[in-house]
Amino acid sequence: MADPKGLVCVGAIAGGFGVQGEVRLKSFCADPAAIADYAPLLTEDGRSFGLRVTRALSGAFAARLTGVSTREQAEAMKGTRLYVPRERLPNPGEDEFYHADLIGLAVLDTGGAPIGKVKAVLDHGAGDILEIARPGRPDLLLPFTRAVVPTVDLPGRRIIADPPEGLDGPERE
Structure with missing residues (x-):
């Protein structure tokens, strides 16, 4: 943090x-x-x-x-x-990120629609999970894998995510 x-x-x-x-x-x-x-x-x-x-x-x-x-x-x-x-702190390697650098980034889906903002990065041993705060909706937990999070754009302060079907709950409006 x-x-x-x-x-x-x-x-x-x-x-x-x-x-x-x-x-x-x-x-x-x-x-x-x-x-x-x-x-x-x-x-x-x-x-x-x-x-x-x-x-x-x-x-x-x-x-x-x-x-x-x-x-x-x-x-x-x-x-x-x-x-x-x-x-x-040393500069992270390629495809490595400090949790602190991810917190607060905007999260967009692959079509550019906003999903929310990174609230926390959780580590329960099997890999990192992004906790995404969404206004008016429950937080979303996304596995921090290349398949689900293909793009992390630190200079642009955004993440592009492709949540697996059903992970997001009911369809977004």
């Missing part, structure tokens, strides 16, 4: 770990361990933290954040999202 200040969320704190101020850190990076390479990390309220990963955990990392030295401080950070400025 991106915020208005051009920041990209790269991780979140899931709570404290141990008794000496380590946090349980969930990384949203393609290479989860790379989150440490982007330090210092920022919070939504403007705080900045250095980060050192201390060990891998199941689905997360134990990490030390500068200025966090007690379990109570670490637990108080539970739910805190960690960000980096977009320009500090």
Whole structure:
């Protein structure tokens, strides 16, 4: 997710770990361990933290954040999202996209009719899914595959989608 200040969320704190101020850190990076390479990390309220990963955990990392030295401080950070400025991230490869770059893009069908806007990019393990917000209609979930989403035009701020028949619910008017 991106915020208005051009920041990209790269991780979140899931709570404290141990008794000496380590946090349980969930990384949203393609290479989860790379989150440490982007330090210092920022919070939504403007705080900045250095980060050192201390060990891998199941689905997360134990990490030390500068200025966090007690379990109570670490637990108080539970739910805190960690960000980096977009320009500090490497450029994605061909046909690769940062979720933050997709959120907010207009989604059109192959005939040019508007479908909605990308609200979120969901990852449930079997591949990314675009959550499309549609005015006056329930959100639409589209598999983020080349067959369903043949065109992503970042400069044009749009996506061309070809939803499988029946996925969209009742016919559009």
